[in-house]
Amino acid sequence: MSKILLLEDDLSLINGLSFAFKKQGFELEIARTLQEANELWAKDCYDLLVLDVALPDGSGFDFCQKVRQTSKVPIIFLTASDEEISIIMGLDIGGDDYITKPFKLGVLMSRINALLRRTKDFSSTATELQSNGIQVFLLQGQAFKKGQLLDLTAAEYKLLCLLMKNPNVVLNKEQILDKLWDCEGNYIDSSTLTVYMRRLRIKIEDNPSEPQRILTVRRMGYKWNVMD
Secondary structure, eight states: OOEEEEEOOOHHHHHHHHHHHHHTTOEEEEESSHHHHHHHHHHOOOSEEEEESEETTEEHHHHHHHHTTTOOOOEEEEESOOOHHHHHHHHHTTOSEEEESSOOHHHHHHHHHHHHHHHHHHHHSOSEEEETTEEEETTTTEEEETTEEOOOOHHHHHHHHHHHTSBTOOBOHHHHHHHHHTTOSTTOOHHHHHHHHHHHHHHHOSSTTSOSSEEEETTTEEEEOOOO
16 A cells, blocks of 8 residues: 655645545545644655645745655645746656646546556666666665765656666657656656756766767657767
């Protein structure tokens, strides 16, 4: 049974989500404020976080940033805003998915199940990846460059794993987005992926302006270029 932490202050939405989650067999804990979420997070472990963005005492983004200091737990944001800048910010600080209100419960449940499946898939095959001076320990959710721990967001980490699991194979943008996010949300587009690629290159390339590990193949996509 997967355990979910829901951070949401709207009582009517809480009631609907509580019913839906429990019907799906999830164990659910609820926080209505950022303070309550911090207290629950400090004393328990969760398989998934569902975070409202606008809260009485802060933002779901604030909580996400705190969680990402120590955990790769999957995170879905709930928000009334569909502005591109908010979407990119949510994903960039470590969110895995993003759904705007109002939404259909069935769609949310599908996104949650897909995210939990992907998280399981990433950790259930090989336990270590190593190439080009980059080493990834899948069970720990950590990546190193020449022995130094890389500070990656959850999305950057999964993107790195996907590329390294397909060495010297060109992956087009649609394949990458489908693997990482299932592409049910219209907010995912090629510009978002470009942002992630640029930020990942900054962290893993010796010279990000002339990348050697992650190559762009014109009109085709990206590939992990094995140099050693």
